[in-house]
Amino acid sequence: MIKSNYKVGSMFAGIGGTCLGFIQAGAKVVWANEVDKNACITYRTNFGDAYLEEKDINEVDKLNIPELDILIGGFPCQAFSIAGYRKGFEDDRGNVFFQILEVIDGQQKTYGKKPQAIMLENVKNLVSHDKGNTFKVIKEALNNRGYDIKAKVLNSMQYGNVPQNRERIYIVGFLNEEHTKKFTFPDEIPLTNTLNKIINRASKIEDENYKKYYYTEATKFYSILKEGMTNHDTVYQWRRVYVRENKSNVCPTLTANMGTGGHNVPLVLDQDNNIRKLTPKECLMLQGFPEDYQLPEGMAPSHLYKQSGNSVSVPVIKRIAENILSVLDEQKEPLKKEVINEELDGQLSFITT
Template sequence: MKFIDLFAGIGGFRYGLEKASSKFKCEYSNEWDKYANQIYKKHYKECDIRDIRTVNTRDIPDHDLLCAGFPCQSFSIAGKRLGFEDTRGTMFFEIARIIRDKRPRYFLLENVKGLLSHNQGKTFQTILGVLSDLGYEYQWQVLNSKNFGVPQNRERVFIIGHLRETSRPEIFPIGESYTVLSKEKSAKQRIGARISSTIDARYGSLRNSGETYLHYIGGVIGKRDMWIKDNKQNSRNFSQGQRVYSSDGIASTIAGNAGGLGGKTGLYAIPVLTPDRKKKRQNGRRFKTNGEPAFTLTSQDRHGVFDGLKIRRLTPIECERLQGFPDDWTQDLSDTQRYKCLGNAVTTTVITEIGKLLIQAKEVNQL
């Protein structure tokens, strides 16, 4: 099945589809962000960096499936029932333009859950109306990444469409059978033994004026101590960048653009020692347990208390794992750009499952 990859980012759609089946073949990709484009080209060699608004549809190869994760934008005259022209000036307009000219059999679109309520629902209503006017039937569902083998609470709306004269691929709703995947691994297990215990906590205190902080998170945490409020009922007073999560549960949504100490990934209380080193010696000595005198610290040999916890944000590698990418997928970028690109990416495991169902539907219906 030939597909194109629009707003391709670091290749989440492509990685997920190609993992689903060797029958998927990418014919064209486009990503204007230079950092994301750099990573895409690193793995897939080619990626058009032009602004999609300047790309003539004659430059885009024929394809069976159009894939796009597009930004949520208001339509300047939404609600006036002007259809296709309603969307002019937005990235969805560019998607609709390509669908109109190339007539792919299918499309797969992804957006934030907030699209459903954006502008009192008028944005989503307009999008569905345009797709229908273009001759497509569609199905949509909100899917959470935590139900697809990665412990990240990330809800996104997916829209699958097919030409009205073709057989309908039964993809949605994806049933409850997928929810068992969320029980396989916690965030700590998923990000695995390479959890870092060496990142300095250089974020300062979480103290806000007028707040009482009661519970200290112990352990070797770097140059500055971090405090958290020991009161779950008041967690609503903190943004994601200030909340501290347990690594035994489901990770918060990785965000491409968010502020605060842990705004992009959330902050996590994580054991200082990595799981695979719990019973090992270092320089012939055992690690101390809490309450015992510590060994002398040296620059080459940093020791820690086993049951201590460290507050830190997730590392880029951990974010790659939570998005279903291989380790070091984005390693050539700065950490800042890695977090941004990963926060903007689609979770690849979700795409893989959708891809499998598309191939199955194609084979069953001889589409």
């Protein structure tokens, strides 16, 4: 992997999945923002404390963010008032998408230029949300700031080689129209990474929370689970009154709701026919995080489940980032390339190519 000179800012950074994908592609994160205190603890455990701003994005000083070449973020999806937007956002100031625009505007005011590229991630139904009005406002607002955009729904199991059925829309935009024309989303790749390469079925989980992961005869619906769970190669979901097997042998979409109740966490049958939930570590690896990504000591599993469900599939982000950096490099003087060595400005010890 080569190191680029492109500086990245990350909004709604969570535990750093989007940041990690861009770092793995060769970019340098210089600023990140997240409001959730537990997600910030996990972020700092892995990335350090040099550039994370733990604050509500509405309270961030947009004129005091470092100069950025690329702005990235996965933002919450909220309805828009088109009429309000066209009158100057009066009706929609609370919508966090507009904070993305404020960061772009702040870059223009402070440095005299906007980020060259943007990459945003959201749920796949963003295009149809509010009968298409939400995406219409997003596209129009970005176009008005000079960005030509492309958008595509990518499934993690098809584009990231991770065994999770996770469809998300990715929006990529450039100020230079030629960059947009040259940019392409990654091609589909074979799924060779199986569930059993990630899930430990060979032995019992040994950590302080292990009892929380296992179902026993004391569980009132244990008999239904015992009867319905027979496959050691896939995952299951408890649907309150029945158990459902995932026939495709991939994990269903991980969600933040995993942190609000055990029935939301996918279940597995180990080789000794014990029934348990996926662990938070396994959930992160099903998002493509490396095995040595660190979980903070003492943090409740409920917080960790929420964080993994809220995160992104790192390999998909990395592949998109590589294509963005390639396009940005194509029409400028060649950068002086240098191999990344042990010095990465404190940004992770587990970066993989």
